[in-house]
Each structure stands twice: as C-alpha cells, then as structure tokens.
Amino acid sequence: MADLLKKATSPEVHRGLEGVVVDETELSVIDGSVGKLCYHGYHIEDLARHAEFEEVLYLLWHGQLPNEAEYETFVDEMADERAVDEDVLQMAETLAASDEEPMAALRTLVSMLSASDPETDADPENIDAALRKGRRITAKIPTVLAAFDRYRNGEEPLAPRDDLGHAANFLYMLNGEKPDQVAADIFDVALILHADHGLNASTFTTMVISSTYADIYNAVTGGVGALAGKWHGGANQDVMQTLIELDESGEDPLDWVKNAIDEGRRIPGFGHRVYDVKDPRAKILEEYSEDLAIESGDRKWYEYTTTIESHLLDELGLGEKGIAPNVDFYSGSVYYQLGIPIDLYTPIFAMSRVGGWVGHVLEYQAENRLIRPRAQYEGPEDTEFIPRPDR
Numbered sequence: 001m002a003d004l005l006k007k008a009t010s011p012e013v014h015r016g017l018e019g020v021v022v023d024e025t026e027l028s029v030i031d032g033s034v035g036k037l038c039y040h041g042y043h044i045e046d047l048a049r050h051a052e053f054e055e056v057l058y059l060l061w062h063g064q065l066p067n068e069a070e071y072e073t074f075v076d077e078m079a080d081e082r083a084v085d086e087d088v089l090q091m092a093e094t095l096a097a098s099d100e101e102p103m104a105a106l107r108t109l110v111s112m113l114s115a116s117d118p119e120t121d122a123d124p125e126n127i128d129a130a131l132r133k134g135r136r137i138t139a140k141i142p143t144v145l146a147a148f149d150r151y152r153n154g155e156e157p158l159a160p161r162d163d164l165g166h167a168a169n170f171l172y173m174l175n176g177e178k179p180d181q182v183a184a185d186i187f188d189v190a191l192i193l194h195a196d197h198g199l200n201a202s203t204f205t206t207m208v209i210s211s212t213y214a215d216i217y218n219a220v221t222g223g224v225g226a227l228a229g230k231w232h233g234g235a236n237q238d239v240m241q242t243l244i245e246l247d248e249s250g251e252d253p254l255d256w257v258k259n260a261i262d263e264g265r266r267i268p269g270f271g272h273r274v275y276d277v278k279d280p281r282a283k284i285l286e287e288y289s290e291d292l293a294i295e296s297g298d299r300k301w302y303e304y305t306t307t308i309e310s311h312l313l314d315e316l317g318l319g320e321k322g323i324a325p326n327v328d329f330y331s332g333s334v335y336y337q338l339g340i341p342i343d344l345y346t347p348i349f350a351m352s353r354v355g356g357w358v359g360h361v362l363e364y365q366a367e368n369r370l371i372r373p374r375a376q377y378e379g380p381e382d383t384e385f386i387p388r389p390d391r
C-alpha cells in the first residue's frame with residue numbers, strides 16, 4: 001500500500017530528458033516536424049550558401065554576423081591562435097605511436113591545451129576570458145588533429161598557415177597541400193552545418209560541466225567525450241564503415257537494409273530525437289555528395305546512400321515512424337570523397353561543434369544556475385546493515 005501511494009504521488013520521470021525544456025536560448029532553433037534549422041534566426045540553407053565558418057562562429061559567440069571590419073579582426077585573431085606548444089605536439093606523437101583512436105586522442109589533447117593557455121588563472125565567472133579560451137580551443141583543434149594524423153602516418157606535422165581560412169588550413173595541414181577551392185568550400189559548408197544544434201547530448205554535457213563553474217577546457221573536453229558515441233557524432237564513421245562493408249560483401253543493399261531492420265538493428269545515420277522528417281543538413285550534404293560523385297565520375301557511394309534512404313523510407317516504412325536520415329548519413333560519403341580518413345569524421349564534427357559548445361556555455365553562464373536534476377528512487381528502503389563477516 002505504501003509503495004502504491006509513493007508511485008501515485010511521484011513526479012513524472014522523463015527518461016532521456018525527452019521533451020524537457022531546461023533553458024532558453026538564442027543560438028539555434030529546430031522545427032523537427034518540417035526539417036527546419038536556424039542559427040540566430042538565419043536559415044541553415046542561407047548560411048551554408050553564403051557564409052563562411054568563421055562568420056558562423058562569430059554569430060554563435062556574439063549574437064550577430066560580423067561586418068567587414070569585425071570579420072577581418074576575428075579571422076586574424078583565430079589564425080593567430082592556431083599554433084600549439086611543442087609539448088602538445090609531443091603528446092600527439094605519443095598518442096599516435098600507441099595507436100590511440102582519434103576521438104580519444106582529441107579528448108586528451110584538448111584537455112592538455114589548458115596548460116599553455118595564458119588565462120588559466122582567470123576567474124571562472126569571467127565570461128570574456130571564457131570566450132577567449134573558447135576561441136583558442138577552437139583555433140587549435142584542427143592543428144592538434146592534423147598533427148596526430150600526420151604522426152600516425154609517419155609524417156611531421158605542418159605549421160598552420162595564416163593566409164588560409166579555418167577549413168582550408170585544416171585540409172592543408174592534413175594533406176600537406178593547399179586544397180582546391182571546391183574541396184575547401186565543401187568542407188567549410190560541412191563545418192557550418194555541424195556547428196550548433198540546440199541542446200544535443202554533447203552541448204548539454206558542456207553546459208552541465210560549466211554550470212559548476214569548472215572552466216571551459218573541462219567543458220569542451222567533456223563535449224568531445226559525449227560526441228564520440230555511436231548514437232551521437234560517432235554515427236558518421238559508422239555510416240561510411242557500413243557502406244564499405246556492404247560494398248565489400250557484394251550483398252544487395254536492399255537485402256542488407258531489410259535484414260538489418262528485421263533483426264532490430266539500428267541503421268547509422270537514421271533517426272533523431274528532434275526530427276521526424278529528413279534533417280535539412282542531410283539534404284544539403286546529399287547535394288554535395290552528388291556534386292562530388294559527378295566530378296569524380298564515381299557515383300557508387302552517393303548511390304548506395306540514396307538507394308538505402310529510399311528503401312528505408314518508402315518500402316520499409318521508416319519515414320512513417322519518423323525515422324529519417326540525419327546529418328551523419330550524408331556527411332560520411334562527402335568526407336570519403338574528399339579523401340579524409342574515416343576515423344577523423346567524428347573529430348571533424350568536434351572541430352565544428354566546438355562553436356556551439358562555446359556559444360551555449362557563454363550564453364548559459366551569463367545567467368548561470370547549477371544543473372542538477374533528480375532521479376526517482378526505486379530501490380529498497382530501510383535496509384538493515386549486516387557486518388561483512390555475517391553477510
């Protein structure tokens with residue numbers, strides 16, 4: 001009787017925090033019923049078409065797009081912060097030598113960057129210092145990632161170039177040559193598309209951490225950790241691995257998809273907590289995937305994705321259940337066609353999403369409140385303690 005009464009009066013439990021609104025934000029808004037995403041009111045399609053990643057970072061951190069002078073200053077400030085200390089490079093080399101997985105390496109390297117930050121002693125309530133630290137982390141992530149990749153390939157890292165934008169400079173540091181304009185532009189768009197997405201798991205993680213007034217290095221390190229999982233940013237690597245395995249097996253993609261669904265497996269790159277329809281970013285990336293396929297004359301990867309998508313949505317009825325392609329479904333084939341190693345796809349997501357992490361941390365800290373939900377206790381009560389020898 002007592003238990004029944006307790007359950008009847010207990011608060012509603014929101015597992016996975018589904019539908020729970022924990023804060024207000026001006027950064028991004030998603031309408032999952034029609035597939036709409038805006039950053040500060042700007043439609044993602046317009047930003048992808050007309051903006052550069054640096055402008056989007058500025059938008060997320062300052063609440064408005066920069067004018068020409070603000071843009072020039074911001075781009076210079078970002079470029080000035082790209083270089084990392086020798087001990088960070090040494091750590092990248094050590095991690096590469098021990099075959100560390102790139103997201104784990106990135107987590108370690110981001111954490112280590114704080115040691116050389118000139119403002120480590122800044123008051124954790126100082127939002128301007130947090131912004132400057134966030135800018136430094138964002139500027140340095142491509143450098144540590146490219147260095148790690150080069151070390152594991154037996155190559156020396158390259159110093160960043162300050163005459164290239166954030167996207168082009170990363171591709172340069174990774175490949176050792178300046179990317180062509182098409183590759184640089186497509187990669188820049190990919191960074192724009194991944195930069196923010198409301199209170200997704202990794203962004204919320206950064207907010208929880210910084211709500212204790214732990215500094216932003218802790219928050220971004222935690223964000224990298226949360227993004228790594230296969231239900232979040234890790235799905236982009238899984239999509240490409242799946243396509244390659246499918247290709248190598250010689251299996252008909254339609255049979256593969258049907259078997260996967262019949263066996264209750266999740267298709268990477270499908271489904272989303274917020275969207276019931278196709279993710280608007282997936283639509284944009286699908287177009288780039290097709291452009292790259294046309295340019296190279298190899299349509300295989302593009303066609304695998306579109307075939308799988310239409311089969312899942314139409315014949316197998318996933319669309320009716322609100323399970324549609326998310327951003328990760330098409331980013332894989334785009335990165336693959338740009339020649340980027342598969343295990344860098346999720347770190348590249350982090351390279352972009354750090355913009356949103358920093359933006360949300362700053363926005364939340366402006367009116368900080370400790371984030372501390374509760375759980376409904378369902379365990380035993382008044383348990384008698386029995387000393388160890390008597391148990």
Ligand SMILES: CC(=O)SCCNC(=O)CCNC(=O)[C@H](O)C(C)(C)COP(=O)(O)OP(=O)(O)OC[C@H]1O[C@@H](n2cnc3c(N)ncnc32)[C@H](O)[C@@H]1OP(=O)(O)O
Nearest residue numbers: 230231232233235265266267268269270271272273326328
């Ligand atoms: C950048 C991003 O983070 S985007 C998401 C990237 N992640 C992926 O692509 C991984 C695959 N997708 C998934 O695992 C899920 O869709 C998630 C984790 C993204 C969202 O999950 P939730 O909102 O919690 O949905 P939930 O787990 O409640 O699933 C609802 C139903 O849809 C099914 N479902 C969800 N995603 C998929 C999928 N990719 N393939 C097949 N079925 C799926 C679930 O099995 C469940 O079915 P059931 O009701 O019969 O048990």
Ligand SMILES: O=C([O-])CC(=O)C(=O)O
Nearest residue numbers: 196197199200201273327
């Ligand atoms: O919003 C989410 O839950 C997942 C995410 O980060 C994204 O789609 O970009």
